[in-house]
Amino acid sequence: MTGPSDTTNRPLLFTPVTIRGLTAPNRIVVAPMCQYHSDDGGPTDWQMMHLGRLAAGGSGIVFGEETAVEARGRKTYACAGLYKDEHVPAYRRLTDFIREQGAVPAIQLGHAGRKASCHTAREDWRPLHDGDVDEGMPPWQGLAPSALDQLPRRFVPREMDRDDIRTVLDAFRVATLRSGEAGYDIVELHAAHGYLIHQFLSSVSNHRTDAYGGDIQGRMRFALETAEVMREAWPNDKPVFCRISAVDGEGGTWTLDDSVILARELKDRGMDLIDVSSGGITGDSEMPQVPRVAGYQVGFSDRIRRDADVMTIAVGGITDAQQAEDILQAGQADLVAMARELIWNADWPAHAAKQLGIENPFDVMPEEYAFRLRQREAQKTMPINQGGAETEAAMQALLGEK
Ligand SMILES: Cc1cc2nc3c(=O)[nH]c(=O)nc-3n(C[C@H](O)[C@H](O)[C@H](O)COP(=O)(O)O)c2cc1C
Known part of the structure; x- marks a missing residue:
């Protein structure tokens, strides 16, 4: 694949991108960022401040954090969820506000699987235990493809049977429908970072001998069925993305070649873009398995974009406007996403526009x-x-x- 077309002399970073019926004003994406500030799954004023400020900074697409499709699919009691109809109006308030600032509101749907039942990031995802009952936070048992734990947790996860699989698939379907009602323009399946879908993909965590395990076709099955369910529940003129871990990394078995195969299959099922991350299948909720050099996942995005002939997002260690522009110009990705750099500087897009010589750089802001x-x-x-x-x-x- 060549790079995105550039018919004007405008930097690609600030060239609109159209996917199905949706056009984003530029190619800067706010990456999903868990905030641990939700109230029984629903967003609070914190998310309004956090996402609202990021939207005002000029990013073209603003992703909310990983949002659980089931209450037991949260990592912590403070995680976001869209598992009740009552959540919809609170998310609608967020999407309305993000859109008013000129950005596209996007949501990432996920399920923690065996990474459920812990404290928040600031407490290093310490597993909940009986002592937490007094704090109103009883531990709960996670679901997983196999009853294998990656940490010494309170509960070993329960191996999912066919009913569990049907239940979780339905939860993805309903949460996708709710995302539409809440006003989102993009829905993303979180199949990365060692959460439930990734647990099915990797033979580290999937020891099943039925149709959902074994060779790569079996291990991909749950991811592909989830993708189908979401695509079906989402309007045809709106895009669905999928975030994957391109490699398990250290201690893992899932490879970049496997990801190219997965990306092709996802594309066949109507996924419009692969958001290319990595790691997470071993260790705690951090993803230390790939060396964190500048642009550390760009090479994965490049390979998947070329070999699976699919649009991609590059993310990870992207901090500079020229670096981002070079990634797009080289055809290594169609969009670039950032997390920590945008926490540091929510107005990064306006600064980037100035750095790249855009004539009216402040126009990216309200x-x-x-x-x-x-x-x-x-x-x-x-x-x-x-x-x-x-x-x-x-x-x-x-x-x-x-
Ligand atoms: C505070 C924080 C929360 C995150 N939460 C999520 C999440 O909910 N879903 C996800 O896929 N990745 C999550 N990530 C990973 C980021 O989306 C991103 O891929 C990673 O931080 C690398 O990008 P960066 O180098 O620009 O920070 C999170 C990262 C941070 C810093």
């Missing part, structure tokens, strides 16, 4: 901010900053100095 920043920019060339004698005298007069 007008409430943009016109002030244009004024600020113009003021930099006003005489007051040039220290002219007349200006200096006027200032001194105001200060009452002789």
